[in-house]
Every structure is written in structure tokens, then in C-alpha cells.
Amino acid sequence: MSQVLHPIEKTMIKLLQSEKNLTEQQIIEKTELSPDQIRRGIEWLKLKNLALVMESEKFFLSLGKNGLAAKQDGLPERKLVNLVANGPVPFDDLRKKLLEDMNVAIANAKKNNWIEITKNESTSIVSLKQKPDQTSEEKILVQIGEGKIPQDQVSDQSALESLKKRPDYIILESIKTKTLALSEHAKSIDVESADSGAIDVEADVPRVYAARTHxxxxxxxxxxxxxxxxxxxxxxxxxxxxxxxxxxxxxxxxxxxxxxxxxxxxxxxxxxxxxxxxxxxxxxxxxxxxxxxxxxxxxxxxxxxxxxxxxxxxxxxxxxxxxxxxxxxxxxxxxxxxxxxxxxxxxxxxxxxxxxxxxxxxxxxxxxxxxxxxxxxxxxxxxxxxxxxxxxxxxxxxxxxxxxxxxxxxxxxxxxxxxxxxxxxxxxxxxxxxxxxxxxxxxxxxxxxxxxxxxxxxxxxxxxxxxx
The missing domain is CATH 3.30.930.10 (Bira Bifunctional Protein; Domain 2)
Known part of the structure; x- marks a missing residue:
């Protein structure tokens, strides 16, 4: 007895017999089927053991509002060392220029051993210990730039994790992809002779879901x-x-x-x-x-x-x-x-x-x-x-x-x-x-x-x- 196939299934099988392992988007682009028809066809082929579905997930990075600002104007700690590059500066003067970035700038500059803080009778003084090279975090900001890159392109994952902890610096986007391949049996199906006129009286009826609260x-x-x-x-x-x-x-x-x-x-x-x-x-x-x-x-x-x-x-x-x-x-x-x-x-x-x-x-x-x-x-x-x-x-x-x-x-x-x-x-x-x-x-x-x-x-x- 010939296999009972819907026209959607026939179209997808015929395509996959000539081109192996295609994503949902590729199938949409190569056929005249809609995204909903493709998703429906995938489920039908899976139920009939005619197709294998492989799911993958890839993460992409882009800069948030604060990340874009840091790429343009520098990280808070970079702004700080630039302000003290020509000589020691009182704490209060730095706070007026760095505003809400002051605390994080001091903390990171001290952690990197870039600055030294001394006290006199009236205030604290910040001076430069060493002129820092471009940091790994700064290199990542430049690498991402205005666009979007795969996360695995960043070589220093430790620096990336540090940037992720800063509010609105890094936007992490997950993109999931389904790839479809035919089973061994489906590879040999003659779609032209497959029956598409029969009605499957044992097919499940559409499920109806009653409304409910979350x-x-x-x-x-x-x-x-x-x-x-x-x-x-x-x-x-x-x-x-x-x-x-x-x-x-x-x-x-x-x-x-x-x-x-x-x-x-x-x-x-x-x-x-x-x-x-x-x-x-x-x-x-x-x-x-x-x-x-x-x-x-x-x-x-x-x-x-x-x-x-x-x-x-x-x-x-x-x-x-x-x-x-x-x-x-x-x-x-x-x-x-x-x-x-x-x-x-x-x-x-x-x-x-x-x-x-x-x-x-x-x-x-x-x-x-x-x-x-x-x-x-x-x-x-x-x-x-x-x-x-x-x-x-x-x-x-x-x-x-x-x-x-x-x-x-x-x-x-x-x-x-x-x-x-x-x-x-x-x-x-x-x-x-x-x-x-x-x-x-x-x-x-x-x-x-x-x-x-x-x-x-x-x-x-x-x-x-x-x-x-």
C-alpha cells in the first residue's frame, strides 16, 4: 500500500531528497509554503517517522546603552585614569566629573592596580601608578561595535563575563534553529505516486484549550x-x-x-x-x-x-x-x-x-x-x-x-x-x-x-x- 502524504509533506520530502539537512528558514525560502505550513509539515513528518529534527542554539552579543557609551567615551576606570594622567586629583574633583560612575571607576582602577589613593588633612588624592594598556574588556567593546557577533568569537570569556555583570553593557541573544533531515525510509519515497487523497479517520482531532489564568x-x-x-x-x-x-x-x-x-x-x-x-x-x-x-x-x-x-x-x-x-x-x-x-x-x-x-x-x-x-x-x-x-x-x-x-x-x-x-x-x-x-x-x-x-x-x- 502506498504512503499517504499531504501535499505539504510531498513538497518538503521532494526538496529534502535533493538538498539534505535544511533549516526551517531555508525550506521557507526554497518553497512557496508559509512558516505555519512548514511547522505543521515538520510535525507530520516526525509523527510518521519520515524526518529527523535536530535543534541547535547559538548565542549572539551586542552592546547595550551603557556598552555603546563606554565604547564611545571609555569605561569608567579609563575615564578616571585619563583624568589623573597629568597629576594627582582630589576625590571631590573626580566625583564632579565622573558623577555616578565614580564608585565603579575607583573600584576597577584599584583592582587593576592603576591608581594610588592617599589622604591629606582635608580630602583623599588619587594619583596614577601606571599607564594601562587597552584591557580585554575594552577590546571586546571594540570587537562587538555597533553590530552583533556570535559569542564564541570572543576569545577572552573571563573578560566577557565581567562585562556582562555591568548593567546594560552586554545584550545576550539566543537564537534557536531547527534543522530537518529525512529518515532512511523517506529518502526512497516516490512522492509522485504517494497517495494524497485518502482521509485518515484515525487522525487526532484538533485540541481545544480552555482559557485559564496564569x-x-x-x-x-x-x-x-x-x-x-x-x-x-x-x-x-x-x-x-x-x-x-x-x-x-x-x-x-x-x-x-x-x-x-x-x-x-x-x-x-x-x-x-x-x-x-x-x-x-x-x-x-x-x-x-x-x-x-x-x-x-x-x-x-x-x-x-x-x-x-x-x-x-x-x-x-x-x-x-x-x-x-x-x-x-x-x-x-x-x-x-x-x-x-x-x-x-x-x-x-x-x-x-x-x-x-x-x-x-x-x-x-x-x-x-x-x-x-x-x-x-x-x-x-x-x-x-x-x-x-x-x-x-x-x-x-x-x-x-x-x-x-x-x-x-x-x-x-x-x-x-x-x-x-x-x-x-x-x-x-x-x-x-x-x-x-x-x-x-x-x-x-x-x-x-x-x-x-x-x-x-x-x-x-x-x-x-x-x-x-
Missing amino acids: PLKDTINEIREVFVSLGFSEISGNFAQPSFWNFDALFTPQDHPAREMQDTFYIKDKLAQGFATPSQIKQVSDSHKKGWKYSWSQDTAKKMVLRTHTTCVTIKYLAENKPSEARVFSLGRVFRNEKVSYKHLVEFNQVEGIVVGKNVSLRDLMGIQTEFYKKMGLNKIKFWPTFFPYTEPSLQTMVYNDRLQKWVELFGMGIFRPEVTKPFGITKPVLAWGGGIERIAMLKYGLDDVREFYNNNLNWLRNVPKCQ
């Missing part, structure tokens, strides 16, 4: 329902926040590393107006001056940022309402200027809550957390002492992952320090906790890479169980 959204809704069932009310706030509420109100010093542009997204040329009352500003300023012993700047507190946590919503709620008793939580997206990896994203979802009461204690907080995790289906829980900037004492929640057979970190929690609550007139203890929702969702759905939630893998999205 698994991550399901997790968010479940967490919201759990906290409401525990007697909590939800509060919300804006994604863009003044540094005052995102950092200062939480007793984070203005020279803290978390405030660097490498860790936080700042909104360019945007300053907050009327962000707090004069009394709130004075109390927070006094708290910083007393606790950190430095000159607090209101201009720094005005800078607008994409919130790095939802605690800014919580502390503003406390400052405006001054509740004697409260149970509230917030759910929402937060933003961190981090390198994307299997466990880090530049934006993710966070849940956070507080309890205010006369006699509440750390034991109450552990009880609330234990009940929350049990309702989420996580039963093996322990608490570990740790440090957080605005709580004392502080604990880290550990949950046992049966699949990985190890303990993993989830929420952080503690009691707000007096430096956080007293400036706003809150005298009773405030229990606080917070953590990333994606991390809980990874445990629920058995994922090892947080990026899977955002990859739009329809096969996974359609088949993941609705209830966990």
Missing part, C-alpha cells in the same frame, strides 16, 4: 485569599516612590549600597514634591542624624525610584494612620537592578504584611507565618536568626523542599526597629514580614528557574495542574 496569578490569588482568611486587610501603593518612603523612612542610610544605581532603578530628572509632612521629614532626619551620625539630605530623599520592596507601602500606611491595632498586607510588583538569572529577575512580585498590637511578640509572628505556610501546603518549616536593616530581632523562614531534599529560604521577618516606627508616632510593637511570590510558586510547581514563569511556554502553561 499559574503565577493563581499563586498570587491564593496568597491573597489566605491572608484575608487570617483576618488581614489589603493595602496598595504606587510602583514609583520617593526615596524618602522607599529608603529613609525605613532607616536606610543615604550612603547605603542598596541606593546605588547598580541596585535601584531611579526615574531620571524626577523629584518628588510634597511627599511627606514637615513633621515627618524632621523626625526621620533627626533619627538618621542620631543613629547614623551624618548630615541627612532632603534632596536625596526626593529622588523618585521604582520601589524595591512593598515595605514603602506599609510604612506610609503606618505614618498616615497611626493604628493602635492593625493587620494589613500588600501584594505587588517590585523592581531591582539585578542581573537576570535562574533565581533573580529585575521585576517580580512580593507580599508583605504587618501586625500592630500592644502585646504582640516574635512568637506571634512565627505562629502567623506557620499558619500561612500550612495553608499554602508547606508543612516543614523552621526559623533561622538573621539580620535585616529595619527589623530587630530578625528571622529567616526556611521551608523544606522534598524534591530537592534541602531547606530553602523564603520570607524574612522581624519587629520594626524603634528608629523606623517612633519618627511616625508608633509606640506599639510592629511585626513585619515579606518575601517573593515567585519563590513560593517555584516550590508549588516544581520549577528550578524563575524565568519559566515568563517564557510563555504554552505547552507547560496548558498542562500544569490547576490545583497543587
Whole structure:
């Protein structure tokens, strides 16, 4: 009996009998078939064992915004050594010229042993130790230039990894390719005599997928329902926040590393107006001056940022309402200027809550957390002492992952320090906790890479169980 073939299959087989191992794009270019027809034909040929599909992936590099600027004007450390090439320069003068590049320029120039820093009575002086040759990182910037090159063309992979760690220097693009080859049987098929008129009554009918919410959204809704069932009310706030509420109100010093542009997204040329009352500003300023012993700047507190946590919503709620008793939580997206990896994203979802009461204690907080995790289906829980900037004492929640057979970190929690609550007139203890929702969702759905939630893998999205 002759092989039953669709006209699409006939066209592809005939082409591959004359030209071996073609990619999808090559088949599209050599036939009059559409991309959808080609993809359909590939699946049909695979099911009939008439074709072999080989998948490959290649990575390409191009320069991001900061990479292009560094190619044109030089890396921060190169700018620094150029400024001190003709003699020592005071720290303050360098900072005025290098601006936000100052810290990274100093760090890399010192690491490369290019500069020497000495101190006099009034300031620090930077002088040149040696005139540096072109670095491997600089050579890579020139090699990539304005275009795009394969990653394997870069010989110094260590220097490339160093550049990747710099924000918006290197853009890594992955291109996946499918190559099609005929099976031994298909190579000898006479496509002209193959039957294309028969109807396969045993063929699968098209699958219909009902609409559904995203698994991550399901997790968010479940967490919201759990906290409401525990007697909590939800509060919300804006994604863009003044540094005052995102950092200062939480007793984070203005020279803290978390405030660097490498860790936080700042909104360019945007300053907050009327962000707090004069009394709130004075109390927070006094708290910083007393606790950190430095000159607090209101201009720094005005800078607008994409919130790095939802605690800014919580502390503003406390400052405006001054509740004697409260149970509230917030759910929402937060933003961190981090390198994307299997466990880090530049934006993710966070849940956070507080309890205010006369006699509440750390034991109450552990009880609330234990009940929350049990309702989420996580039963093996322990608490570990740790440090957080605005709580004392502080604990880290550990949950046992049966699949990985190890303990993993989830929420952080503690009691707000007096430096956080007293400036706003809150005298009773405030229990606080917070953590990333994606991390809980990874445990629920058995994922090892947080990026899977955002990859739009329809096969996974359609088949993941609705209830966990």
C-alpha cells in the first residue's frame, strides 16, 4: 500500500531528497509554503517517522546603552585614569566629573592596580601608578561595535563575563534553529505516486484549550485569599516612590549600597514634591542624624525610584494612620537592578504584611507565618536568626523542599526597629514580614528557574495542574 502524504509533506520530502539537512528558514525560502505550513509539515513528518529534527542554539552579543557609551567615551576606570594622567586629583574633583560612575571607576582602577589613593588633612588624592594598556574588556567593546557577533568569537570569556555583570553593557541573544533531515525510509519515497487523497479517520482531532489564568496569578490569588482568611486587610501603593518612603523612612542610610544605581532603578530628572509632612521629614532626619551620625539630605530623599520592596507601602500606611491595632498586607510588583538569572529577575512580585498590637511578640509572628505556610501546603518549616536593616530581632523562614531534599529560604521577618516606627508616632510593637511570590510558586510547581514563569511556554502553561 502506498504512503499517504499531504501535499505539504510531498513538497518538503521532494526538496529534502535533493538538498539534505535544511533549516526551517531555508525550506521557507526554497518553497512557496508559509512558516505555519512548514511547522505543521515538520510535525507530520516526525509523527510518521519520515524526518529527523535536530535543534541547535547559538548565542549572539551586542552592546547595550551603557556598552555603546563606554565604547564611545571609555569605561569608567579609563575615564578616571585619563583624568589623573597629568597629576594627582582630589576625590571631590573626580566625583564632579565622573558623577555616578565614580564608585565603579575607583573600584576597577584599584583592582587593576592603576591608581594610588592617599589622604591629606582635608580630602583623599588619587594619583596614577601606571599607564594601562587597552584591557580585554575594552577590546571586546571594540570587537562587538555597533553590530552583533556570535559569542564564541570572543576569545577572552573571563573578560566577557565581567562585562556582562555591568548593567546594560552586554545584550545576550539566543537564537534557536531547527534543522530537518529525512529518515532512511523517506529518502526512497516516490512522492509522485504517494497517495494524497485518502482521509485518515484515525487522525487526532484538533485540541481545544480552555482559557485559564496564569499559574503565577493563581499563586498570587491564593496568597491573597489566605491572608484575608487570617483576618488581614489589603493595602496598595504606587510602583514609583520617593526615596524618602522607599529608603529613609525605613532607616536606610543615604550612603547605603542598596541606593546605588547598580541596585535601584531611579526615574531620571524626577523629584518628588510634597511627599511627606514637615513633621515627618524632621523626625526621620533627626533619627538618621542620631543613629547614623551624618548630615541627612532632603534632596536625596526626593529622588523618585521604582520601589524595591512593598515595605514603602506599609510604612506610609503606618505614618498616615497611626493604628493602635492593625493587620494589613500588600501584594505587588517590585523592581531591582539585578542581573537576570535562574533565581533573580529585575521585576517580580512580593507580599508583605504587618501586625500592630500592644502585646504582640516574635512568637506571634512565627505562629502567623506557620499558619500561612500550612495553608499554602508547606508543612516543614523552621526559623533561622538573621539580620535585616529595619527589623530587630530578625528571622529567616526556611521551608523544606522534598524534591530537592534541602531547606530553602523564603520570607524574612522581624519587629520594626524603634528608629523606623517612633519618627511616625508608633509606640506599639510592629511585626513585619515579606518575601517573593515567585519563590513560593517555584516550590508549588516544581520549577528550578524563575524565568519559566515568563517564557510563555504554552505547552507547560496548558498542562500544569490547576490545583497543587
